[in-house]
Amino acid sequence: MEPSINWLDDPQVFRVGTLPAHSDHRAYRSGEEIERGVSSYIQSLDGDWQFQYAKNPAERPVGFFEPDYDRDHFFTIQVPGHIELENFSQIHYINTLYPWEGKVYRRPAYVLSDADTGAGMFSAADNNCVGAYAKRFDLEEPLRNNRVTVQFDGVEQAMYLWLNGHFVGYAEDSFSQSEFDLTPYIQDTDNVIAVEVFKQSTAAFLEDQDMFRFSGIFRSVRLTAQPEIHVNDLAIHSTVTADLTTGHLAVTLQLNDHPAAGTVSLTVTDDQGEMVAEASEKATEQVHFGDFEVANVRLWCHSDPYRYHLQLTVRDADGAVLEVVPYDFGFRRFELVDKVMMLNGQRLILNGVNRHEWNPDRGRAITQADMVADLQVFKENNINAVRTCHYPDQIPWYTMCDEAGIYMMAETNLETHGSWQKMGAVEPSYNVPGSVSQWRDAVLDRAKNNYEVFKNHPSILFWSLGNESYAGEVLAEMNAYYKRVDSTRLTHYEGVYRNRAYADRISDVESRMYETPENIKAYLDDHPEKPFLNCEYMHDMGNSLGGMASYVNLINQYPMYQGGFIWDYIDQALYVTDEVTGNRVLRYGGDFDDRHSDYDFSGDGLMFANRQPKPAMQEVRYYYGQYNN
Amino acid sequence: MANTTTNLRVIFGDGTLGVAGPACHYIFSYERGGLESLVQHGKEWLYRTPMPTFWRATTDNDRGNGFSQDSAMWLGADLFSHCVAVAINVDDQDLGWPIAPETNRFSNHEWAEKVQIAFTYQTTTVPKTNVTVTYQVFNDGHLGVTVHYDGQPGLPELPALGLRFIMPTPAVGFDYTGLSGETYPDRMAGAVAGTYHVVGLPVTPYLRPQENGMHMATEAVTVTRHTTLNNTDVDATDFSLSVVQTTAPFAFSCLPYTAEQLEAADHIEELPAVRRTVLGVYGAVRGVGGIDSWGADVEPAYHISAEVDHEFSFEIRG
Numbered sequence: 001m002e003p004s005i006n007w008l009d010d011p012q013v014f015r016v017g018t019l020p021a022h023s024d025h026r027a028y029r030s031g032e033e034i035e036r037g038v039s040s041y042i043q044s045l046d047g048d049w050q051f052q053y054a055k056n057p058a059e060r061p062v063g064f065f066e067p068d069y070d071r072d073h074f075f076t077i078q079v080p081g082h083i084e085l086e087n088f089s090q091i092h093y094i095n096t097l098y099p100w101e102g103k104v105y106r107r108p109a110y111v112l113s114d115a116d117t118g119a120g121m122f123s124a125a126d127n128n129c130v131g132a133y134a135k136r137f138d139l140e141e142p143l144r145n146n147r148v149t150v151q152f153d154g155v156e157q158a159m160y161l162w163l164n165g166h167f168v169g170y171a172e173d174s175f176s177q178s179e180f181d182l183t184p185y186i187q188d189t190d191n192v193i194a195v196e197v198f199k200q201s202t203a204a205f206l207e208d209q210d211m212f213r214f215s216g217i218f219r220s221v222r223l224t225a226q227p228e229i230h231v232n233d234l235a236i237h238s239t240v241t242a243d244l245t246t247g248h249l250a251v252t253l254q255l256n257d258h259p260a261a262g263t264v265s266l267t268v269t270d271d272q273g274e275m276v277a278e279a280s281e282k283a284t285e286q287v288h289f290g291d292f293e294v295a296n297v298r299l300w301c302h303s304d305p306y307r308y309h310l311q312l313t314v315r316d317a318d319g320a321v322l323e324v325v326p327y328d329f330g331f332r333r334f335e336l337v338d339k340v341m342m343l344n345g346q347r348l349i350l351n352g353v354n355r356h357e358w359n360p361d362r363g364r365a366i367t368q369a370d371m372v373a374d375l376q377v378f379k380e381n382n383i384n385a386v387r388t389c390h391y392p393d394q395i396p397w398y399t400m401c402d403e404a405g406i407y408m409m410a411e412t413n414l415e416t417h418g419s420w421q422k423m424g425a426v427e428p429s430y431n432v433p434g435s436v437s438q439w440r441d442a443v444l445d446r447a448k449n450n451y452e453v454f455k456n457h458p459s460i461l462f463w464s465l466g467n468e469s470y471a472g473e474v475l476a477e478m479n480a481y482y483k484r485v486d487s488t489r490l491t492h493y494e495g496v497y498r499n500r501a502y503a504d505r506i507s508d509v510e511s512r513m514y515e516t517p518e519n520i521k522a523y524l525d526d527h528p529e530k531p532f533l534n535c536e537y538m539h540d541m542g543n544s545l546g547g548m549a550s551y552v553n554l555i556n557q558y559p560m561y562q563g564g565f566i567w568d569y570i571d572q573a574l575y576v577t578d579e580v581t582g583n584r585v586l587r588y589g590g591d592f593d594d595r596h597s598d599y600d601f602s603g604d605g606l607m608f609a610n611r612q613p614k615p616a617m618q619e620v621r622y623y624y625g626q627y628n629n
Numbered sequence: 630m631a632n633t634t635t636n637l638r639v640i641f642g643d644g645t646l647g648v649a650g651p652a653c654h655y656i657f658s659y660e661r662g663g664l665e666s667l668v669q670h671g672k673e674w675l676y677r678t679p680m681p682t683f684w685r686a687t688t689d690n691d692r693g694n695g696f697s698q699d700s701a702m703w704l705g706a707d708l709f710s711h712c713v714a715v716a717i718n719v720d721d722q723d724l725g726w727p728i729a730p731e732t733n734r735f736s737n738h739e740w741a742e743k744v745q746i747a748f749t750y751q752t753t754t755v756p757k758t759n760v761t762v763t764y765q766v767f768n769d770g771h772l773g774v775t776v777h778y779d780g781q782p783g784l785p786e787l788p789a790l791g792l793r794f795i796m797p798t799p800a801v802g803f804d805y806t807g808l809s810g811e812t813y814p815d816r817m818a819g820a821v822a823g824t825y826h827v828v829g830l831p832v833t834p835y836l837r838p839q840e841n842g843m844h845m846a847t848e849a850v851t852v853t854r855h856t857t858l859n860n861t862d863v864d865a866t867d868f869s870l871s872v873v874q875t876t877a878p879f880a881f882s883c884l885p886y887t888a889e890q891l892e893a894a895d896h897i898e899e900l901p902a903v904r905r906t907v908l909g910v911y912g913a914v915r916g917v918g919g920i921d922s923w924g925a926d927v928e929p930a931y932h933i934s935a936e937v938d939h940e941f942s943f944e945i946r947g
Binding site: 538540543545583599604614622 | 840916
């Protein structure tokens, strides 16, 4: 297939040549590799890449992906990282309005008219910057003679991929993993992988989150090798009987197409090493284990995030181990009982925060150490829940939350704020996705990416349809999708509050943001249909977080009031060297000559951008400590 | 006997009232309109006359809900209120505002047990109102301070009500008995009562500088300095001054900047070099709010009405 730059303009093209989203399990060659935490089926492509920048598509280095293209004059850039923080592209912070505000007039394709195809909107824009990335690599010995894929964990916002001069594929959805099969083109040595990253495409209409607007390969890239029998997808269905005593486990595997002859065996042990379930099946494209009954099951929750250890062992016809897949999972029962959210028979109270991924030096390309530090802060301050505002986070975060017992609201990568709210007023005349069929598939695909990758995490209690995107048929379909694939969790979406026509079809919970305690009472006093949660509350901008008692007091007054997520966890601000003093200082929107901007509006965390707690944190620790379940 | 009961030597100056007591010396200035000099154990504690303070550097929530716009005249009052009256009372005798030739009847040996001087400040608000700061020097040398605000119908809500002391050099730290951390009336439930030591004069580094560093429900605060501006002072030992509650706990902040200096900065690095200690002792503090940052008001219980009287007291000890 020949790539087309026009894909940038067409909301109906959002993935080309990508592999289907699948669970986030990792395959190892042996138990010993699991112990070491290093898989010889994995080769990282993080680090130095060759890089050329163009301020728009017209000036981009066409053909740079050819192996013999002269890239000697290319710069070196670090992957993962943002192009802006390497000072190629201007740093820009804006909240709700689209980032081209005051610079380009745009309306999303097909919204005002079917004839409006959006042709050239991004592909011919004169300020849509392009990053041309290339890296030469040899395939490490252990990966050779296998099927090889490449996984991009996050590329903002649209990417084209080539290997050794061959076009491989195209992807959007910046915060979800995109995986491509490299097998047809890969060599043992001297490969050239090339990625052309465009800062904006139609995805820009869907990724209008309140954040610095970055571009580039900002999360890790890796090669994975897959033996002749490989577990593509692992789906763990763990449920608990109503009396909370017995677990039921069923496991469905999707193997590679036409797997070789062999077996897949499953073991499930508890943390004492006692066998809970054990089975073996012939390797076929789909393998099913269970139902297993787990008597006296120990349930997963915040105070006791107990996990069982599942392990898959794939063997060839001779019994030789091809791959081993470990996965820790939990049993918990989450349901609505009399319109109250109950977890393992207890009323759920969400002592939550919204968390953007942030590091003041690295932007959203956060490190493992940042994640570890954040969970420590959660623990110290009685924070039991996190909303992944407003996109899927780095994949390891979900496992870390499983382990730490943090309740997750897993958000789909979707926010179209600028398409329906202007200067505070609801004005949805050109809202996307709304009910516009041409935007449907791209938006639903984002939900599928979210579900398929993270479906096995006990920490996830809610699938969130996204943030501040108004409501229409597409979001109703997304709600239906999540309900169809998953009966063990609830759906969440706040935007339906803005369009009550969809109240029956969107969101299992009544979610609002920055609602006053008085209005929450009014809702709960007036025959409420759904339990109430604050998806965002206590806006902690600057010196704030006063009056939290008025929210916490509702917990005892109303069973259907179930807490919420403070906005937000950490300030988004960037370290720069002060021009005058030479000191490292934190800067915000507008400090980079970036306009239109919302200035310090991203300084609304419980933590300063450098991960020092604000004084208000002691208040959070106190109130969240009162109902820490 | 006389010397054990009348420790205070009163100096009836031509522009000031001096009061010398045990290890202390106060100069109340008619020209500067307030307490000009507060010396304890030979160390000067004042750089400028303490003045009533009404303003707080706009918080993000204040900006969002228009509070600073609505109450902007208190910024002017914070900067430009001025002394309009002085009243002196020595050993329970009202002396009015005695200046020469009336004071020619005094000598260099005037002793008293108790000296009181009240300064009345008129605000620049429309309508105007008065704040009276009454100092009482007690026989043991300690200073009692009472601040009385006259309520005035029609005035917008107060951002704060306090008395601001600007000290000549930066403190090395302060110790206080009160609540942990930075607290406000609507954000103090999580604070733990105790005695705390703070090193230096930390400014809470909000992304955009704003009101910060308040400590509610305080019994006492002791500020410790190491340096003076006195060119003859070679003493390198730390020295301290304490503010102690009398009838009720007070609030305070101890910062290197005034509200106006904080207000003027868009970034922490724009704040001036640290040269002074700004100790604000507050009788009323407005809550910070938190529902949102674009319109929601602070909850009514945490507003400060300017239409009713307020009064608070504390004492200062060396």
